[in-house]
Amino acid sequence: MSTSNRLLIIGGVAAGASCAARARRLDEHAEIIMIERGPDVSFANCGLPYYVGGEISDRAALAVQTPGSLKSLLNLDVRTGCEAVKIDRAGKRVEVKYLADGRSEWISYDKLMLSPGASPLRPALPGINDGRVFTLRNLQDMDRIVAATEEGMRAVVIGAGFIGIEMAEQLRHKGLSVELVELQTQIFPQLDSPMTALLESELRRHNIGITLGDGVARFEAQENHLRCHLNSGKVLDADLVILSIGVRPDTELARDAGLELGPRGHIVVNDFMQTSDPSIYAAGDAVQTRDRVIDSSVNVPMGGPANRQGRVAADHIFMADKARPYPGSLGTAIVRGFEVAAGITGWSEKRLQAAGKPYATVTVNDQHHAGYYPGAKPLSFKILWEPDSGRVLGAQATGFEGIDKRLDVMATAILGGMTIDDLCHLELAYAPPFGSAKDVINLAGFTACNRRDGLVRHITELPTDPQVQIVDVRPQPLAEAFPAPANVINIPFPTLRANLAKLDRTRPVLTVCAFGKMSYFAARLLIQEGFDVKSFSGGLKANVDPRSPAKMPTP
């Protein structure tokens, strides 16, 4: 071991096991002790919902490594059922307790790694200790939930973040009836609300009941089931309840040891994952790191950051100067609900608003690959950028196929400090089964630059001012079959040039269409004919399940 010879790791799953694995590759002779309170190390938390639902049938597949395999592969001293209870920083030692026999001992360290993760929130609500109220963090939680589920039972899932959505989907997949309850007025609250509409309708289409803007107030045991009383007074009867309302970092040990914590209890680390005590590192759900988009601190409790942060810590411990910093987190997240996916990278509109940051945004709708090739599925794609510089701040996508791809490209673009001009000219892979000559990301770049260059002004809500002439440029059959929710004049785009006389030049015009493209075309035409015009960005169908019978308008 180059700079120290015993690395002690508290918490043996994503960040901890990754740190241990990298440490061993960097130093074959270091002594690496990994202690873990639970019976398992190195398991796939992210897979737990899919085992509950039966999509993953092999429980052993969830244990990516076992203490035995970590011994034989990495020569680690793994101690499960062993809890760290106290850190003595001055003495560079940790008191641990073996849960099987209650025995305690002090283990000294040269370097200490804290990767204790986070625990599901369990607020002190009346009735919450009922055995039918579950949270999901580890294999034991999972086993308990599986034991409690039988086809046809009633499940209530409280909290519609990504774990809640996955659990709702999987319980439904297993045949349970499912009610999903969310305090905010949308599911998947990381996203801006319109980008969750398709996913919400998909969950409803699969008969998941969704209650928004409501929280659970208390649980009441009935003879054979549990009654969930919501804040609104609404009552949901359940055979089991999944509580998935967020996590809080497991940082009491760090706090007691006097390590610096952030405002929400996360361990403060530098770019090499060092805490305020340079002999102590921390990584994963328990820490706050640099935000990659806007200079600030952020906690991103996700598997990727945990794994990579653990690795950075090992690098700094064993490679010293050669270690490269952790560049910060973006907050990339994705969730699937049946056929629909939705996700985000970087900052959302509401987060930018709340932080008072200037931003601009457009949403464009397109298909996931060339429209002329069979199987093209619609998707909706939103970007946010910094008005002055054009630098991309965030992106969201929802649809059926290729959602992960667009998010990954955008995550890369954000890390590269790229601008809306750069998005115009991303040269993405195009053959008919895979993409389009102009991908939706290029189109978003075009649209953003058009906005920036003053070629078009967008609005995102239909005006109520009767002075505004709303011009629906969709083909007449479409306009009739799916009327706009406002008083409109239908002038199909191809006839617009011949029908300018139908419009009053003294009154403002708003152009609308299905997806926001023809209304842009119309706005360009009318602007140059001297009208005061805006385009309804995103279109009338943007928030509607695109599998509805109305076909995409041409073009």
Next chain:
Amino acid sequence: MSTSNRLLIIGGVAAGASCAARARRLDEHAEIIMIERGPDVSFANCGLPYYVGGEISDRAALAVQTPGSLKSLLNLDVRTGCEAVKIDRAGKRVEVKYLADGRSEWISYDKLMLSPGASPLRPALPGINDGRVFTLRNLQDMDRIVAATEEGMRAVVIGAGFIGIEMAEQLRHKGLSVELVELQTQIFPQLDSPMTALLESELRRHNIGITLGDGVARFEAQENHLRCHLNSGKVLDADLVILSIGVRPDTELARDAGLELGPRGHIVVNDFMQTSDPSIYAAGDAVQTRDRVIDSSVNVPMGGPANRQGRVAADHIFMADKARPYPGSLGTAIVRGFEVAAGITGWSEKRLQAAGKPYATVTVNDQHHAGYYPGAKPLSFKILWEPDSGRVLGAQATGFEGIDKRLDVMATAILGGMTIDDLCHLELAYAPPFGSAKDVINLAGFTACNRRDGLVRHITELPTDPQVQIVDVRPQPLAEAFPAPANVINIPFPTLRANLAKLDRTRPVLTVCAFGKMSYFAARLLIQEGFDVKSFSGGLKANVDPRSPAKMPTP
């Protein structure tokens, strides 16, 4: 029209129609004339093979726009069956010939756009004018091929670039017997040979005969069919032949007009698509542009560049100072062959070698999403970078799922000037159905940095020197079932620490495994035990169809 009032466009498909469409949006009152030799404008060349194969059944879907729709949507004056025959630069006019009646006229222009595309190569080989030898560029070519195909016939496809591969796949899909012939010693010659192995085996699995390193010398008409004589003397009998050996730019007009051409006959343009005559623009397959990776000129005859270049030209004509430059082309390309996809972005190894540019490369193998979630499919991923700066120069990927995604991320990373260190920390979307906590791109970044930091030395070919001890660290059953093609000692990785005595410390060691990961782990171990060791990069299975019965080794 702000700076000119008549835009004349020669060639009305990708670059030309895109230029016209953007021009109209920028200037409602400009006069825009688009002339096209063929009967169709604005059609999906890229979809042609899929109509031949029957995957696209609606021929009309291939006409993205028609002269009529371009008139009603964009108020364009579209003249099909009209060929430009001469450019009079001094007079700013073009002589055109109407093919229907042979009539000629001069059309004057303020700005001229050249988007004539490229034509399939048709070398002067004996017999090549036989009516059974086809090329594919437009709907008429396609119709002729469709008319010539009947189930059970024999097709020979000459040239295994992406069009040749698509045609081979689609003809096979339609039930023809297919022989694919390629002059180079690999299919899809844009890629480095190992990255095409899976695709090649997939084509063979579907009973496509493949002849590599051989070209066609002459065609000989037989009583009822055509005989293709290859350079090697090999003979293939065919009922139809598809010639897909590349394209040459249609730039005689430009040459005759004295416009500057590049060494291979492409029109030279600046970053705003202006030719050496500032009133004349050019875009698409006919031009050479800046290479985005390495300072040089390049022609990338693909749909995305053509569309976007056409748009840049319109911007420069109508927005003047506000126009943003075309940043150059990367050469992103992808092809599908049945279940397998393969593609590239940026520079290949052989291209870097030929240009004498310094580079380093690694290939890693992984799965397209979390291994514990059902349906994970193997993929192989190669990156190339500049040794001094770490800047990424290119990437290639092949596998079953998620190939387009990895190429798109890498195209974005290259445009962003990103390095191998950046790849380590791309925060890509991860939920079990979509990705992994450490995506294969992150792993490639890790591996590249490990190489750069001297943690491992790789070799890509098994040595013949008997002095080298080749240590196969795969599990014994796997090593026995699929023996390495060399004299090896099998020491499964978990037992390596206990078996160091089996190795001679005075002789060099090469570690091998299935995918290159365990051999890296073994190399790290042995290096630190004092051995002179290299790891066999990519692994023994890298070039083998991963659907073979051998399971992935653990881990």
